[in-house]
Amino acid sequence: MPNKKIVTKVMVHPTEFVNAQSRYYNDSDIGKRLSGKITTDIADSQHSSFFSGDKEVTTTGTVLNTAGVSIIYIMIKNKANNDVFLSLDGSNYKTKISKNDVFSSELNSVSSANIKVKTSSETSNIEYIVAQ
């Protein structure tokens, strides 16, 4: 059994504004909080670039894990003001990570060379785990 594991918990609460009470309540369509928890076993031996607590992101797409391996887990936290955009195919940046937000997911064996981040302008700063 791998020694390293990552436990991820997410909670999403869709709400809807109610004029009479002047506040947000459970969304009337969805009607409840949504949540999930998963434990991901990652390999004990990881490349030195599998995590960083201080990575600058620029407008040029940058590969995070440079090992050239198949990635099964990703976590990115944006620590700075500018949005960070994530690509999982090396060219299309379809996920936005705003200031202080965390994106976390298991991946379907995505090549580390295709996992890139960039900003739309200026720079930002992230913490990340990109693990095989």
Place this chain on the structure above:
Amino acid sequence: MSAVARRIQYNTQVLPFINDVALEEETITPSLKYIDSDIKKSYGCSSFIDITANQVNDSWFRVNTKWLTANSNWETLTTLNWDESGEDLTTSGEQLNTSSTALVFAYFKNIGSNTILISLDGSTYNLKLLPKNALYFKASSMPVSGIFAKSASGTSALEYVLGI
């Protein structure tokens, strides 16, 4: 589908652990979990995003899938059982919503028994959801119709929210 205003609150906790601790004379598996010795910290966030009050159509969300599907399939339950009646994702990719409006926020949870794969373009399935696993993200430069899902094997069931 219509409302005065809609807001989605979200939070994430990420806890990197190790199973075993190597001491000088032996390796033990502690009852308490220890933070990963490389990463040395946990991560998290808590925030919200405002989405459009009036969503594109009734397919902007799907929750309680098994119950609703079982209800609509009531008359055909002679050929299904309760567990199978909600297992509606197959190994063929399924488009979750046909709207071409820009996607803002997406949430998915695997409420079935087999792994689910999510695609952001209809061809490459990069995101993976094991049973009971959930994920969410803010979208950029992609239509709602770009989201596809399929079961990695057999059938499975998906709970989702696709907000514009």
